[in-house]
Amino acid sequence: MSSSLLSRLATWAVTALVMILLPLFFKQGFALSMLSQMGIAIIFALSYNMLLGQTGLLSFGHAVYYGLGAFICAHALNAIGAGRFHLPVTLLPLVGGVAGLFFGIIFGYVTTRRSGTPFAMISLGIAEMVAACALMFPGFFGGEGGIATNRQLGQPWHGLSYGPQTQVYYLIAGWCFLCMIAMFALTQTPLGRMANAVRDNPERAKFVGYNPTRVRYLVLCLSSFFAGIAGSLGTINYEIVTAENVGVVASGNVLIMAFVGGVGHFFGPVIGAVLVSFLQSALSSYTQGWLLYFGLFFVFMVLFAPGGIASLLTVHVPAARAGLFPRLVPSYLLSAVALAVPLAGGIALVEMTYHLETQSELGKGLKLFGLNVDPSHPTVWIVSAIVLAAGVGLFLLSLLPLKAAWQSVNAELQARGPA
């Protein structure tokens, strides 16, 4: 018991340390703003998973609470600048959190009366409704241009002006850490446990005295609070909020983060948020086709790893504990190498298509994997297609030794008996 508590404390300490030290290694502006983006995404994705992973509520409208929190925060920040409102910027995320909570109380009352598909549909409707409002009320939402603000409007507080991105990063990291701990703590409370019970079997929850509607409602309200905090950190970070932030696309994005990371584990969405934010900013600067790759990646995850990256990691825990993981490494390496082949073929095809469709008039030659390629020539297409097809076959073959390695590991684990 105490040893599990100790390891939990150690996990949090390491997390804090990593968050504190990261800017020392990533000093460039690009890296720092990406880290800030990740921190915001982590809070948002974890708040989303309070619904999906913990309570079994598939929401297509969670960005409503993020976005409205962000808008209210932008107005609050501008009011601070105009001298009509007094609050250190450091504490501004609380305003967004309360705003998120407020809208969670209102909209959640409607959405959580149902679960399953009706809940998903109603949440989608609310997202569409709020997005429509964004165009109807330009005074509040700023119309197409959104609401711009300036995080340096507030008085410097204990020397924090939030001019430098480093200060913003630490603000986000601090709130991110607090929110992670708070959301984890919530999973350990009676409400958190009953949320799991309602996810598993709402009817049974009724027959042990709980009203599943009330459980869902409370969880949604709390998760909106954290979404609002994430939203206001977004306001402080980007200094602009637009109608896109409340929309269905933003809601879909957080779903993807949580799902890719793994909704079955508390830390899954953290992994998803980090990875997706990274792909969004890094991949998009490399290739126009990044959304396509991102979409394909999501599809493959849903098909082959529905438990997300977190479950891909946790299946290895028993083997790692037993010291058997090294046995899997060679076949994993083999599969990784084999996988690179069809990836290269596929990427070549995608990139050449994009190049022909969008950039051919520029006359620029295409550079792929360090080679100059002429996409107008049929040979490269044929070669790429062959590489893709042969690569898929190669990859499937490479899975055979991997499967055998897993079988031997599982057999050994079984022979050693339950731990």
Add this chain to the structure above:
Amino acid sequence: MSQAALELKGVHKSFGRTPIINGVDLAIAQGERHAIIGPNGAGKSTLFNLISARFPVTSGQVLLNGQDITGLEAHEINRKGLSRSFQITNIFPRLSVYENLRCALLWSLGYRYSFWQRVGGLKDVRARTEEIVDKIGLSRRRERPAGMLSYAEQRALEIGITIAGGADVILLDEPTAGMSHSETRDAVELIRTVTQGKTLVMVEHDMGVVFGLADRISVLVYGRVLASGTPEEIRGNPAVREAYLGTEAD
């Protein structure tokens, strides 16, 4: 005259235009072990679903300890001290055995929707959960996800969830269905211990279980109570023999 723990007055239920329960009157005394038997389709499970508010009654009244509970929601009835199990196992499959039982008793210990207390730190919750885990004999399985238990273990867990909240009136819907002889024997022992001092109503097909456990038996045929009485009275009742026991014995 002492008050009945559970009383049904003229309870009717129709699905669409099909009547399933045709005016059931039944009074079950405090501390009584009462079995409801009857041929398939007689409406036994439906009757349970009406009492526990899984379905609304079409007409009639249900009284729990003299209090009218007709029209209340299932969770409200549970909070008043009536708990039930299900014919088809109804547990929290992804939660561990321990977690299943803990969730089943949080409300009864007054923790409601608390999100400001750490559930692991609640001593009364832990003590009570441990007690139930031991009682239903699943101590060795406590960390296992409930969905991965054997059938008999799941049935034991089902009973554990039902009694965990300390309800006074327990409804068990075919607790031994699908069990082997030895499993049934264990289940009967379990039911006997966990319902000590409580009012038990159960639907059961196994006549050995019924006559071994019940103080009183009601026979339900075509949505009506054909007869109600002690096991001896029921055994000797010619109408029952004709309608039910006779055909069953063939």
